[in-house]
Amino acid sequence: MRHLTRIQDLGPEGVEKILAQAAAWKRQAPGPIFQNRLLGMVFFNPSLRTRTSFEAVMLRSGGHAIVLDVGNGVWKLEDRVGAVMNADRAEHIKEAAPVLSRFADMLGVRAFSQGGGDEEDEQDSVINSFRKHVTVPLVSMESAREHPCQGLADALTLRENFGSTKKLPVTLTWAPHIKPLPKAVPNSFLLTAAAAGCEVRVAHPPGFELHPKVRAEAEAYAKATGGSVTYTHDQEEALEGSRAVYAKAWGPATRAGHAPGDVAALLASYSGWMPTRRSMSLAAKDAIFLHCLPVRRNVEVSDEVLDHPSSRVVDTAENRFHVQRSILQWILST
Amino acid sequence: MRHLTRIQDLGPEGVEKILAQAAAWKRQAPGPIFQNRLLGMVFFNPSLRTRTSFEAVMLRSGGHAIVLDVGNGVWKLEDRVGAVMNADRAEHIKEAAPVLSRFADMLGVRAFSQGGGDEEDEQDSVINSFRKHVTVPLVSMESAREHPCQGLADALTLRENFGSTKKLPVTLTWAPHIKPLPKAVPNSFLLTAAAAGCEVRVAHPPGFELHPKVRAEAEAYAKATGGSVTYTHDQEEALEGSRAVYAKAWGPATRAGHAPGDVAALLASYSGWMPTRRSMSLAAKDAIFLHCLPVRRNVEVSDEVLDHPSSRVVDTAENRFHVQRSILQWILST
Amino acid sequence: MRHLTRIQDLGPEGVEKILAQAAAWKRQAPGPIFQNRLLGMVFFNPSLRTRTSFEAVMLRSGGHAIVLDVGNGVWKLEDRVGAVMNADRAEHIKEAAPVLSRFADMLGVRAFSQGGGDEEDEQDSVINSFRKHVTVPLVSMESAREHPCQGLADALTLRENFGSTKKLPVTLTWAPHIKPLPKAVPNSFLLTAAAAGCEVRVAHPPGFELHPKVRAEAEAYAKATGGSVTYTHDQEEALEGSRAVYAKAWGPATRAGHAPGDVAALLASYSGWMPTRRSMSLAAKDAIFLHCLPVRRNVEVSDEVLDHPSSRVVDTAENRFHVQRSILQWILST
Structure with missing residues (x-):
């Protein structure tokens, strides 16, 4: 079964x-x-x-x-x-x-x-x-x-827009939020994109690492498919030349042991990570924007990115x- | 579309x-x-x-x-x-x-x-x-x-009971309630009945006026269909000879700027507006009773009206x- | 109709x-x-x-x-x-x-x-x-x-397991709970089992009697079908040789007029009534276990009874x- x-x-x-x-x-x-x-x-x-x-x-x-x-x-x-x-x-x-x-x-x-x-x-x-x-x-x-259904929908959107996902440079970037969100969606984008052979770049502030087992699994998929996975704390670096920008909020790695008040302060301190058209301008000219939805407009992603023709959030849904x-x-x- | x-x-x-x-x-x-x-x-x-x-x-x-x-x-x-x-x-x-x-x-x-x-x-x-x-x-x-679905269902009931709605005298009367209710249902009965050519009489206590734009729209429909719309603060006058009595609670016109406590007192002061068999006796002999439901029995409408053979509330539903x-x-x- | x-x-x-x-x-x-x-x-x-x-x-x-x-x-x-x-x-x-x-x-x-x-x-x-x-x-x-749908499902399970329900010894035993539950399920098992001709034994602590009208109705069905209904406060006696054990929590007879605090204490005082494998060992060798679900594990019924091959709770569902x-x-x- x-x-x-x-x-x-x-x-x-x-x-x-x-x-x-x-x-x-x-x-x-x-x-x-x-x-x-x-x-x-x-x-x-x-x-x-x-x-x-x-x-x-x-x-x-x-x-x-x-x-x-x-x-x-x-x-x-x-x-x-x-x-x-x-x-x-x-x-x-x-x-x-x-x-x-x-x-x-x-x-x-x-x-x-x-x-x-x-x-x-x-x-x-x-x-x-x-x-x-x-x-x-x-x-x-x-x-x-x-x-996994979300990860597969994301990958289908990538295929539709770029034909192949082999070595396609895509960026998963952390985004701000009012509270620490689960990591299921970033995990699934990472795993599915790696399994689809993408060149996956993950950008997040320090302390927001995904689980080592998830990263190891993604690494294994990338190895099998000719893709790659890299991590950085520098959003701009990750966006450069990327064909797809996937923004998603998630909470800090709990191994860091933050108190709840610290988490709120931590999230607030990275509000500059919210994608804007300026962020998108660092990516490739034909870059598309992805998010799993629901999205908190002007907190997690700015109106201008979501309302831009490059957004594929409805197509992905x-x-x-x-x-x-x-x-x-x-x-x-x- | x-x-x-x-x-x-x-x-x-x-x-x-x-x-x-x-x-x-x-x-x-x-x-x-x-x-x-x-x-x-x-x-x-x-x-x-x-x-x-x-x-x-x-x-x-x-x-x-x-x-x-x-x-x-x-x-x-x-x-x-x-x-x-x-x-x-x-x-x-x-x-x-x-x-x-x-x-x-x-x-x-x-x-x-x-x-x-x-x-x-x-x-x-x-x-x-x-x-x-x-x-x-x-x-x-x-x-x-x-x-609008309610207004159209109401009009269908009128047609079924009286064949034609042209110049049919129908009364929309305000009714009491424990709280100020929205005006969507009275607006829709008024607009649809006017569009169906009825002679619509609207009765409510002072201060419960419907929005001027809704009234103007109803007026335009009545003009186009040969119907009419009149307003009164005298429930008995409005009921006289009416073929259909539509009771519905709604809140005061907010332009009056009541404080919440005033509204409760205002609603309570008009509890005498609750339709009873005595009210129905002022209408035509074959008058039917209408309400959109849900209805608060013995607050908005008395048991005797709802349980009477002239009630069409279930047919209208x-x-x-x-x-x-x-x-x-x-x-x-x- | x-x-x-x-x-x-x-x-x-x-x-x-x-x-x-x-x-x-x-x-x-x-x-x-x-x-x-x-x-x-x-x-x-x-x-x-x-x-x-x-x-x-x-x-x-x-x-x-x-x-x-x-x-x-x-x-x-x-x-x-x-x-x-x-x-x-x-x-x-x-x-x-x-x-x-x-x-x-x-x-x-x-x-x-x-x-x-x-x-x-x-x-x-x-x-x-x-x-x-x-x-x-x-x-x-x-x-x-x-x-009644539950009682009929219970009876179908009895039929499936034992071919006939005529004079089949079955026990309905009261079980502990964190709060006083309704009596609809025990009433229905009693009534349906009696109507199906079972030898029904009902065991409960003193003060948890089912309503006299329900008992009289069950008695009448038993008389008509050749079945029987007996009541006891001794769970072990009721279980002896029984082919089916139906456990269910219910509240005290309200005629006793307990204060809420008394009820909690009363329920707690009978926690020993929770069926275990030891209780089941008193029943017939081929005895099956029944419960309507949902069941609070290790409060109303022990894990060992629910996870045992003799349990028919999923089949009954x-x-x-x-x-x-x-x-x-x-x-x-x-």
């Missing part, structure tokens, strides 16, 4: 297959490939694009989706093994996952970082608890460590539909 | 077309006219009838609907141009509207008055921000200024289905 | 029919029996299994479901006759039930006990208000007094789907 909760489930070869299938089906829709298929979607966190695009994929392919919001009309769910469940979580994933597997043909789960730090995120306990206890294929709709159709078909195949 | 967010999008001629189509399809259902069509519904406010009737329209016509509750499983949305988004609204309509347009064939938005007063309601910024940024047809599911099927077909046509 | 909101709507004969149909259709699915059918689901309380299984039933049978969460995107609903609606409930069931009946072919309602005590639960005012005002068939998705398909077909007939 196939699951897709991390890029590692695909590897560079699987990434190629998903992207090729998604591109082909974007040109010509495959018809009712999910006829009589039911996707159960379990959200621990909010969503606009993810739930709409997954539901649209199912409905436009002859199938259906059921949407559940944990803690909002649905019992809160426990993931800890051996827990004495005497607090607010009324049901364990040990029951919820196999029960939902009896009603749906496949399940999707969204479970963001719970804010316990990078090591906890690396464990990714909620999605992994589902992975252990489901009896049908599982897809991640973003978990603590990764957001649409690509979520196309890669997800391809992903669901893949997890349903044996 | 067609949108329907205000009666002005239709004008008296368009109102006739929607009503005729709705009546015809109520007699004989048109079959799967929305096959492979997807309606995306975005709610900033609660709903019972609206979301159920729109979903039912789509499902019973071969299509599907996706329902999103803003701030409840979906990011809160910003509508202000140029906003520095450092508060609780994580996504801008500038992104949300075009993104949802990529997944759905048409969008519906419900965005009530935000309570900033009549001038702000007249701007209707949320629905108009969607209108500006969608790339598919848009339908209002009630906004600050209007609730059903007519939401019929006019909306007609409306969606209209916005999808070019 | 048929409704199913209590086992009394079926009686022992109807229970047999539902179970036989469910078992037959579990072996061979009946195809699109709900084509063009729309189920409206109204939830006053959370749900995982119920909403997913009902939605799955409709979608897998060619139909559709609309899900409404009262007080969460949908107006709060009033059920009291003659209420002056000046508080937080904006709409009366007198309107909501007939209006929803215009849009859907059948309605489902979940409305748990409101905590006002056993007599109030016996009145079951919310579900009965819907029952009075709907104009289409109504199914209970659990109300204050009963959860699946049976919700099968009995509900049969129930909906039954209420739609005639």
Whole structure:
């Protein structure tokens, strides 16, 4: 049985297959490939694009989706093994996952970082608890460590704009925010772009390092595909000549052990990292701008960048539909 | 591309077309006219009838609907141009509207008055921000200024009960409530009834005037259709001989500049405006009673009026289905 | 018009029919029996299994479901006759039930006990208000007094495991919890097992008696089917030789008039009632374990019981789907 909760489930070869299938089906829709298929979607966190695009994929392919919001009309769910469940979580994933597997043909789960730090995120306990206890294929709709559907949509946009991603210089730049955000999206862009053979440049202020295991995994993909990954604290250097600029806020590396007040001050001290047209002017003339959305305008990215013709944020959101159709078909195949 | 967010999008001629189509399809259902069509519904406010009737329209016509509750499983949305988004609204309509347009064939938005007063309601910024940024047809599911689907359902009920609405004497009467409610429903009844040629009498206590632009628009429709609009502070006078009594609570005209405590006292001072069977006895013998629902029994309208055979509140709710099927077909046509 | 909101709507004969149909259709699915059918689901309380299984039933049978969460995107609903609606409930069931009946072919309602005590639960005012005002068939998705879909799913599991339920010794045992839970599930297991001819043993601490009317109804079913019902305060005695152990927490009989603090102390004082493998060892060698879910692990039931091969909690959850398909077909007939 196939699951897709991390890029590692695909590897560079699987990434190629998903992207090729998604591109082909974007040109010509495959018809009712999910006829009589039911996707159960379990959200621990909010969503606009993810739930709409997954539901649209199912409905436009002859199938259906059921949407559940944990803690909002649905019992809160426990993931800890051996827990004495005497607090607010009324049901364990040990029951919820196999029960939902009896009603749906496949399940999707969204479970963001719970804010316990990078090591906890690396464990990714909620999605992994589902992975252990489901009896049908599982897809991640973003978990603590990764957001593979987003990474694949980003890569599809790169392919569409530049034909090939082989050695394509792309920059993932940290961006400011009012609070420390999870690292699933930057992790996934990094992993997918490396798996797609890009020359990936990651720029962030000191103290915002991605997890060593994520970086090692990206390095391995780059080695396999002829791509590369480099890191810098100098945003301008990273942008120079880049064909795509991916901006995303994320929180500091928790190994640094900041107090909450320090984090706010830290984030504020780097407000100059917000991409503007001036930043974009350092990139290649035909550079495109990417962001996963939602984006806080004039905090994380300036209006002028988002409203510029070089922005591909809406096209990339649409690509979520196309890669997800391809992903669901893949997890349903044996 | 067609949108329907205000009666002005239709004008008296368009109102006739929607009503005729709705009546015809109520007699004989048109079959799967929305096959492979997807309606995306975005709610900033609660709903019972609206979301159920729109979903039912789509499902019973071969299509599907996706329902999103803003701030409840979906990011809160910003509508202000140029906003520095450092508060609780994580996504801008500038992104949300075009993104949802990529997944759905048409969008519906419900965005009530935000309570900033009549001038702000007249701007209707949320629905108009969607209108500006969608790339598919848009339908209002009630906004600050209007609730056109309700107005059209009301008019359909009038037609069904009296054959013609030409010069039909109908009364829109203010009714009491525990809080100042938005004016979208009274505005829409007034505009639609005027566009349908009724002799509309509006009764409300002093200080509860509808917006001058809404009144001017109603006046223009009445002139075009041979109808009329009159205003009075005397409920009994307005009811006399009326064939339909439409009761609805709404807040005071904000130009009067009441303090919140004054408003509560003001509303309480007019509790005698609650329609009873005695009020109905002043109307014509065959007069019907209308309300958009939800209604607070024994505050806004008495049990005896709602439970009387002359009440058409449930029939009118059903007519939401019929006019909306007609409306969606209209916005999808070019 | 048929409704199913209590086992009394079926009686022992109807229970047999539902179970036989469910078992037959579990072996061979009946195809699109709900084509063009729309189920409206109204939830006053959370749900995982119920909403997913009902939605799955409709979608897998060619139909559709609309899900409404009262007080969460949908107006709060009033059920009291003659209420002056000046508080937080904006709409009366007198309107909501007939209006929803215009849009859907059948309605489902979940409305748990409101905590006002056993007599109030016996009145079951919310579900009965819907029952009075709907104009289409109504199914209970659990109300204050009963959860008939659960009772029928439990009985189907018993049949599947033991062929016949005639004189089958089964134990319903009270279990500990952090708060006093409603009695709908134990009531329904008792009523359905008695209607299916089981030898039902009910074990609970003193002061946790089920309502006399429920017990009398169970007694009448047992008399009609050759089954029996006995009560004890001795859990071990009740378990001895039992073929099925059904554990469920419920609150004290409110006739005892406990203060809230007393209830917490009372519940805590019986923590030894939590089923363990030692408890199960008292039952028959082939005994199965049942629970309706959600279950609080290591509070209500120990991990070792839930994770043991004799547990049928997931199978029973699946049976919700099968009995509900049969129930909906039954209420739609005639």
